[in-house]
Amino acid sequence: xxxxxxxxxxxxxxxxxxxxxxxxxxxxxxxxxxxxxAIRGQLVRHQWEAGEEVAGVTTILYDHHRPGASEALxxxxxxxxxxVISTTHVHLxxxxxxxxxxxxxxxxxxxxxxxxxxxxxxxxxxxxxxTSTGKELT
Amino acid sequence: xxxxxxxxxxxxxxxxxxxxxxxxxxxxxxxxxxxxxAIRGQLVRHQWEAGEEVAGVTTILYDHHRPGASEALxxxxxxxxxxVISTTHVHLxxxxxxxxxxxxxxxxxxxxxxxxxxxxxxxxxxxxxxTSTGKELT
Amino acid sequence: xxxxxxxxxxxxxxxxxxxxxxxxxxxxxxxxxxxxxAIRGQLVRHQWEAGEEVAGVTTILYDHHRPGASEALxxxxxxxxxxVISTTHVHLxxxxxxxxxxxxxxxxxxxxxxxxxxxxxxxxxxxxxxTSTGKELT
Amino acid sequence: xxxxxxxxxxxxxxxxxxxxxxxxxxxxxxxxxxxxxAIRGQLVRHQWEAGEEVAGVTTILYDHHRPGASEALxxxxxxxxxxVISTTHVHLxxxxxxxxxxxxxxxxxxxxxxxxxxxxxxxxxxxxxxTSTGKELT
Numbered sequence: 001x002x003x004x005x006x007x008x009x010x011x012x013x014x015x016x017x018x019x020x021x022x023x024x025x026x027x028x029x030x031x032x033x034x035x036x037x038a039i040r041g042q043l044v045r046h047q048w049e050a051g052e053e054v055a056g057v058t059t060i061l062y063d064h065h066r067p068g069a070s071e072a073l074x075x076x077x078x079x080x081x082x083x084v085i086s087t088t089h090v091h092l093x094x095x096x097x098x099x100x101x102x103x104x105x106x107x108x109x110x111x112x113x114x115x116x117x118x119x120x121x122x123x124x125x126x127x128x129x130x131t132s133t134g135k136e137l138t
Numbered sequence: 139x140x141x142x143x144x145x146x147x148x149x150x151x152x153x154x155x156x157x158x159x160x161x162x163x164x165x166x167x168x169x170x171x172x173x174x175x176a177i178r179g180q181l182v183r184h185q186w187e188a189g190e191e192v193a194g195v196t197t198i199l200y201d202h203h204r205p206g207a208s209e210a211l212x213x214x215x216x217x218x219x220x221x222v223i224s225t226t227h228v229h230l231x232x233x234x235x236x237x238x239x240x241x242x243x244x245x246x247x248x249x250x251x252x253x254x255x256x257x258x259x260x261x262x263x264x265x266x267x268x269t270s271t272g273k274e275l276t
Numbered sequence: 277x278x279x280x281x282x283x284x285x286x287x288x289x290x291x292x293x294x295x296x297x298x299x300x301x302x303x304x305x306x307x308x309x310x311x312x313x314a315i316r317g318q319l320v321r322h323q324w325e326a327g328e329e330v331a332g333v334t335t336i337l338y339d340h341h342r343p344g345a346s347e348a349l350x351x352x353x354x355x356x357x358x359x360v361i362s363t364t365h366v367h368l369x370x371x372x373x374x375x376x377x378x379x380x381x382x383x384x385x386x387x388x389x390x391x392x393x394x395x396x397x398x399x400x401x402x403x404x405x406x407t408s409t410g411k412e413l414t
Numbered sequence: 415x416x417x418x419x420x421x422x423x424x425x426x427x428x429x430x431x432x433x434x435x436x437x438x439x440x441x442x443x444x445x446x447x448x449x450x451x452a453i454r455g456q457l458v459r460h461q462w463e464a465g466e467e468v469a470g471v472t473t474i475l476y477d478h479h480r481p482g483a484s485e486a487l488x489x490x491x492x493x494x495x496x497x498v499i500s501t502t503h504v505h506l507x508x509x510x511x512x513x514x515x516x517x518x519x520x521x522x523x524x525x526x527x528x529x530x531x532x533x534x535x536x537x538x539x540x541x542x543x544x545t546s547t548g549k550e551l552t
Contacts, residue, residue, distance in 0.1 A: 026256075026257055027254045027256070033259050034257070037257070037263070040262055041263065044263055057195055057238050057267065059267045061193070061270060061275070085236075088238060088240065092193060092242070092271055092272055093271070095272065096271065096272030096273070098193055098223075098240055098269065100195050100238040100240060102226065102228045102236055104230070115164045115165040116165045118164075118165070119161075119166045119171070119172070119175070121168070124270075124272060124276075125178050125179065125269050125272075125275060127267045127268070130265070131197055131199045131236065131263050133230055133231070133234065134199050134201070134233065134234030134236075134262060134263075135231070135234070137263060
């Protein structure tokens with residue numbers, strides 16, 4: 001069961017006002033939630049640097065007309081079976097496909113799979129989005 | 139119809155050798171493809187900075203037990219109907235959900251939608267992955 | 277005169293513990309200071325995105341043996357007189373120089389100057405470090 | 415003695431044109447130099463990830479009125495004598511100082527020193543700029 005605690009932070013008034021203004025610009029209605037998100041963001045970066053078990057999304061943009069494109073993508077994902085949770089394919093236009101691959105596992109393994117996919121000749125662009133399994137991220 | 143051109147680049151030999159070594163580490167078998175990907179990466183960054191029409195993935199990690207969590211997410215996505223192409227929901231464990239939202243539209247509009255989703259109280263962590271519609275990215 | 281205020285933040289205990297652990301790893305002895313720095317980091321990013329008056333450091337690595345290297349660097353810096361506060365030159369070895377250029381001005385102007393310097397043929401590598409004039413950053 | 419080699423790259427014409435346009439926006443007059451810089455940027459990132467010997471600049475913004483501010487900064491820099499090459503101090507206004515610290519050494523050691531300085535209470539904001547000693551970066 002999660003246990004909420006409450007602690008106080010002291011800060012120069014001008015700093016608090018500036019933070020409230022910027023947070024509101026980014027959609028926050030609540031200072032505490034903006035601070036919690038800043039903290040969670042640092043934890044996620046730490047989990048990836050430390051090579052812990054993490055979750056993420058590998059996004060790839062590719063041209064499905066390239067010979068062998070889909071086969072190579074499918075094969076690499078099957079080799080990394082333990083990491084790949086789910087793949088969604090979006091048809092952007094006649095040539096371009098966007099694929100979102102939900103992944104989970106050790107940070108280094110996930111990074112290696114992303115490298116393998118992004119370096120393929122049929123893949124025009126790709127990126128690995130780092131997030132967390134959420135377990136430590138209450 | 140795409141038209142291939144060929145041009146030559148001069149470079150210090152040590153620089154070429156070092157680049158080949160690092161590219162191989164990242165999965166590239168071919169120097170030209172590693173250079174094309176470096177170039178495409180700069181174009182994607184430019185498209186986002188210039189506020190052009192782009193594509194991307196908004197990833198959010200959230201706890202579906204939070205009251206109102208799914209409703210708020212669904213409502214924001216419906217308000218941004220023109221941008222959201224497809225959403226995939228992954229159950230990470232009993233509490234944690236990973237959602238991958240494929241988006242397309244003007245860079246600023248997509249960034250605003252990501253802000254709205256990520257700032258929600260039920261959303262623990264989120265990130266916007268920038269890619270391209272692929273049209274200019276041959 | 278700066279006016280300190282104190283406010284309270286509620287957070288899941290596990291999140292607080294994890295943040296304390298990661299902050300300590302990065303040298304913080306005090307949770308409040310770690311939170312203030314996270315907040316200041318977001319303000320600095322905002323000031324640059326909004327194109328406000330900022331401060332920064334342009335770092336360039338170059339080979340002073342290249343014909344015209346120093347002249348071009350000096351000329352660009354003089355054209356941007358209003359921005360450049362101070363330049364420090366470090367001799368890394370027989371060929372390589374590291375130059376740290378303290379700058380201050382509108383974010384876009386500073387970015388343009390950094391582009392001009394980094395794109396020079398004699399400059400091997402460069403980067404613009406974003407910080408603030410400190411006025412709003414109490 | 416550096417040895418120049420020349421190799422050819424094939425690329426879709428539209429991609430080359432788009433890259434030339436974006437490079438020109440960033441100050442490049444020459445396609446080869448824009449490509450060399452993209453390659454050098456990847457090598458620098460690799461050197462830092464691999465923990466090699468690198469160079470960099472630690473930038474800190476601080477309020478010199480805080481009791482003990484300068485002493486702590488000086489002490490940490492002396493403890494890291496092997497790393498710190500040169501420090502330049504800039505007076506931004508009555509309260510705010512910008513310090514640029516040229517560093518050189520193993521990536522991890524440099525990162526630790528930057529953490530120590532940035533986490534100090536008197537330091538409002540700081541950043542570590544990654545560059546190279548230039549040896550491999552011809």
